[in-house]
Amino acid sequence: MSKIENPNENLVIPKWLNEDKFKTVLAKDVPHYSRILEFTPVAAIPPGSNFTSILVRVHLHLELKDGSLKTQSYVVKTTLEFDKGGRLVEEFRYFQKEQQMYATYLPAFEQLYLEAGHSIQLAPKCLEVGEMNGYLYFIFEDLSSQEFETVDRSKGLDMPHISMSLRKLAELHAASVVYENRHGSYPIDFEHGFAHKDNTEHSKRGFLAKVTEYTAAMKTWGIEERYLKNFPTPEQYVQMCLESLRTDANDFNVLTHGDFWSSNILFRYNSNDGLDRALLLDFQHCKWGSPGQDLLFVITISAGKDLRLREYENFVRIYWEHLIDCLGILSYKKSLPQLRDLQAALYKKNNSFYAFFPLMSHLSAVLLPSDRNTNLHTLMSQDEAGRSFRTRLYTNPAFVEIIKEVYPFYCNRGLFNFSDYE
Numbered sequence: 001m002s003k004i005e006n007p008n009e010n011l012v013i014p015k016w017l018n019e020d021k022f023k024t025v026l027a028k029d030v031p032h033y034s035r036i037l038e039f040t041p042v043a044a045i046p047p048g049s050n051f052t053s054i055l056v057r058v059h060l061h062l063e064l065k066d067g068s069l070k071t072q073s074y075v076v077k078t079t080l081e082f083d084k085g086g087r088l089v090e091e092f093r094y095f096q097k098e099q100q101m102y103a104t105y106l107p108a109f110e111q112l113y114l115e116a117g118h119s120i121q122l123a124p125k126c127l128e129v130g131e132m133n134g135y136l137y138f139i140f141e142d143l144s145s146q147e148f149e150t151v152d153r154s155k156g157l158d159m160p161h162i163s164m165s166l167r168k169l170a171e172l173h174a175a176s177v178v179y180e181n182r183h184g185s186y187p188i189d190f191e192h193g194f195a196h197k198d199n200t201e202h203s204k205r206g207f208l209a210k211v212t213e214y215t216a217a218m219k220t221w222g223i224e225e226r227y228l229k230n231f232p233t234p235e236q237y238v239q240m241c242l243e244s245l246r247t248d249a250n251d252f253n254v255l256t257h258g259d260f261w262s263s264n265i266l267f268r269y270n271s272n273d274g275l276d277r278a279l280l281l282d283f284q285h286c287k288w289g290s291p292g293q294d295l296l297f298v299i300t301i302s303a304g305k306d307l308r309l310r311e312y313e314n315f316v317r318i319y320w321e322h323l324i325d326c327l328g329i330l331s332y333k334k335s336l337p338q339l340r341d342l343q344a345a346l347y348k349k350n351n352s353f354y355a356f357f358p359l360m361s362h363l364s365a366v367l368l369p370s371d372r373n374t375n376l377h378t379l380m381s382q383d384e385a386g387r388s389f390r391t392r393l394y395t396n397p398a399f400v401e402i403i404k405e406v407y408p409f410y411c412n413r414g415l416f417n418f419s420d421y422e
Helices: 019-029 086-091 094-115 159-183 200-218 234-243 291-302 312-329 339-345 353-360 362-367 376-380 384-395 397-412
Strands: 033-043 054-064 069-078 126-132 135-141 254-256 265-269 275-280 287-289
Touching (some): 019 054, 019 069, 033 069, 094 135, 094 159, 159 265, 159 275, 159 291, 159 312, 200 353, 200 376, 234 353, 254 291, 291 339, 291 362, 312 339, 362 384, 362 397, 376 384, 384 397
Antiparallel strands (some): 033 054, 054 069
């Protein structure tokens, strides 16, 4: 095999992830294989691209039944060790939710398009779901072999990339609402996203773990005093979390992706280096709610810094136009959402969490160069290493350059009027 690169040498590969685990997958996926000659597991992504799971790329060198040789690779996603954040992931049923998405809903959504005469793939194919030693896992096709890749998360998405991302999001949302129309409400797991109505203490702990370093850093950003005062109390933050779970039956609601940003989108390019296709990753935080939540999230985290505010309303228009097309393809029976409705959704009280939360969590990590400490455990740790890491996150010049514009922008739009949550 050619030289295999490991983007995160510090990742500990689970011991149960061995050759035997792949024999049943290979029997179905490469039925003419005879034996595994080499088994090489490495990290699939660099530190900081995923906080709630372990992602491993497994490279296999195979001998086939006719004596020829073949290389094959897969991506394995599994839960963190319990003391490194896995307990929380298990408590919130993130993997169980994703299991439902890959086993039931994503195939059903793609089937809706197929029945309407359109072949649309939303996500990578999941070849196996299982459990080993108490750890849930997924085995996916490795789309890097089909030349799919993620972009550099620190640079943000340019206009062609974010336009394609918004169109793919619209395909997911349209199918989800048509499916709900035909089959009824989604299970209770899909009432929760990053926040959980039965565990507000978790949300509060997460806020308190970061607030000291965050508010100290704010004073160095060079923003006006009136914006510095626009910051939630722990109680207001908890109410904002709960508000994000409330849906208005009069609004246009969908099954949101819930964690929609650049590292959860794969792109493929054509021979002219133009964009060809996009696929979505990571369905652990899906919930029933306003599409405005996904729109706020991706704009806040992943829009290119020269586009984020300039094209803010245009992003919504791009999404809306493709959403209307998709709803038409799928013969949606109810009244179509108007553009003004989706623009207004970005101001609504129950969606503002998806602007504030990524500014306190994702964006700073996205813009910090990867190192071994870029993980959930260090981010939440209250020791000196944790405090130092958070200070670096929130005072990083690349983060400050963006936050000093975005934070006042949301304050002036009323999204960060935290007294609304009293």
